[in-house]
Amino acid sequence: MANDDQFKKVISHAKEYGYVFQSSEIYDGLSAVYDYAQNGAELKKNIRDYWWKAMVQMHDNIVGIDAAIFMHPTTWKASGHVDAFSDPLIDNKDSKKRYRADVLVEDYCAKIENKIEKEIKKAEKRFGDAFNKEEFVSTNGRVVGYQEKIDSILKRLGQSLEKEDLADVKALIEELEIACPVAGSRNWTDVKQFNLMFGTKLGASAETAMDLYLRPETAQGIFVNFLNVQKTGRLKIPFGIAQTGKAFRNEIVARQFIFRMREFEQMEMQFFIKPGTQKKWFEYWKETRLKWHQSLGLGEENYRFHDHEKLAHYADAATDIEFKFPFGFKELEGIHSRTDFDLKQHEAFSGKKLQYFDHEDNESYTPYVLETSIGLDRMFLAVFSNALMEEALEDGKTRTVLKLPAVLAPVKAAIFPLLAKDGLPEIAQQIVEDLKWDFNVTYEEKDTVGRRYRRQDANGTPFCITVDHDTLEDNSVTIRHRDTMEQKRVKIEDLKAIIKAEVDVKHWLQKMEM
Ligand code: GAP
Numbered sequence: 001m002a003n004d005d006q007f008k009k010v011i012s013h014a015k016e017y018g019y020v021f022q023s024s025e026i027y028d029g030l031s032a033v034y035d036y037a038q039n040g041a042e043l044k045k046n047i048r049d050y051w052w053k054a055m056v057q058m059h060d061n062i063v064g065i066d067a068a069i070f071m072h073p074t075t076w077k078a079s080g081h082v083d084a085f086s087d088p089l090i091d092n093k094d095s096k097k098r099y100r101a102d103v104l105v106e107d108y109c110a111k112i113e114n115k116i117e118k119e120i121k122k123a124e125k126r127f128g129d130a131f132n133k134e135e136f137v138s139t140n141g142r143v144v145g146y147q148e149k150i151d152s153i154l155k156r157l158g159q160s161l162e163k164e165d166l167a168d169v170k171a172l173i174e175e176l177e178i179a180c181p182v183a184g185s186r187n188w189t190d191v192k193q194f195n196l197m198f199g200t201k202l203g204a205s206a207e208t209a210m211d212l213y214l215r216p217e218t219a220q221g222i223f224v225n226f227l228n229v230q231k232t233g234r235l236k237i238p239f240g241i242a243q244t245g246k247a248f249r250n251e252i253v254a255r256q257f258i259f260r261m262r263e264f265e266q267m268e269m270q271f272f273i274k275p276g277t278q279k280k281w282f283e284y285w286k287e288t289r290l291k292w293h294q295s296l297g298l299g300e301e302n303y304r305f306h307d308h309e310k311l312a313h314y315a316d317a318a319t320d321i322e323f324k325f326p327f328g329f330k331e332l333e334g335i336h337s338r339t340d341f342d343l344k345q346h347e348a349f350s351g352k353k354l355q356y357f358d359h360e361d362n363e364s365y366t367p368y369v370l371e372t373s374i375g376l377d378r379m380f381l382a383v384f385s386n387a388l389m390e391e392a393l394e395d396g397k398t399r400t401v402l403k404l405p406a407v408l409a410p411v412k413a414a415i416f417p418l419l420a421k422d423g424l425p426e427i428a429q430q431i432v433e434d435l436k437w438d439f440n441v442t443y444e445e446k447d448t449v450g451r452r453y454r455r456q457d458a459n460g461t462p463f464c465i466t467v468d469h470d471t472l473e474d475n476s477v478t479i480r481h482r483d484t485m486e487q488k489r490v491k492i493e494d495l496k497a498i499i500k501a502e503v504d505v506k507h508w509l510q511k512m513e514m
Contacts, residue, residue, distance in 0.1 A: 214248035416428060
């Protein structure tokens, strides 16, 4: 399936099966704002729990907090967001559409990357088993040329943005002859910076109301609480503070479904360390976070690191973990070495000391910070899009199946009576009653069992359990596995252990240690 078609399918499947809806759909929706429906809310919660378990509960030296969305406005002056949290924008004078200038250039490069992919596919077909991808991409003249072109464009873009040379960003767009996707023309304005924070007001009267921002990242709620948490938790460096929560950005290029939203959720962890140790911890968290992703089994080939050329105003090193979404490799998580920038800024703006006294070295210092920051919605999209597939069956038919990692699946088991009579529904209902203490399960009795299987496959449910007339005799049921479609006869009393073995967080997270 072409990538565009696959992505459209992801979006419509998310709606059809109660995962994600456009916000305020009855009023024609709100651009780049989405609601999570009954299955989506469960999947999102399971991803959040999986992260929390790995980051907070499995680390003796990491604690979790839940800071408010509203923060004192000086926070954002101190953090640099008021002055520097902006995107370079460009307007097309004919269509009056506004674009992120850097994204226009990156999209141009993505098109070249598609050409590389096509060359690889062609060669794969031609050479069959003898095909060596690594050798091909490093020696094929056309592919090497494409890659050099991408590298030189991105290098120039990075350097121009670094130097705030917006005139050169425009020159680059013109030289590459990038046209407006709507008007098709190259009639561009100059590139200008645009702040991404949403403003709001606190207070009843217009005169006394205080201007506030909706937080654009959760990290600052951790920084301003750093000393409170360290002291009350008697924490010793190195230690981490984690939280999950909503963040808001007035994204101009808001598209690609839940990939880039105006209201989204982050899962962030700030790891406070001794100055000078940041390189070691940067490597440690790069590796640890990649292992967390890989523990979910979405395919090692679908991840790559992308080291930043242009560093944010607070960082001395940064990398992205990129994931292969249906529209190509894009940032899923950021790992940033934030130095002591944030704590020093908050000290300067608040006039309060935010230092740590190191009893071992008998000295006070402002800790350095290693940050891991992942978008929960982006992780949702990664998991969901990777899971959705059309599978050819032996009888020539196809089935749509959502092969979500069982630990994340919203519903772990669907319980069916073969027929809605003869006492079978009562037994099935009793199984639901017993299992629901441990798992999210559902009951279904409409349609043939075959149709019920298909519906649960498309819903991502790892197990279907069918009660039939033999159950009345021997207390056994048929359990069917979503991925293999294999069916087994098992005792009702063994169901809990069978399901637990596959959906238990421990079973999945232990893969990080391998
Ligand atoms: N505290 C650091 C920080 O916020 P970021 O790279 O701007 O860094 C971190 O954001 C992560 O948040 C990204 O890797 C991405 O997964 C997610 N994210 C950022 N903007 C987003 C948006 N508009 N919609 C959805 N997720 C977003």
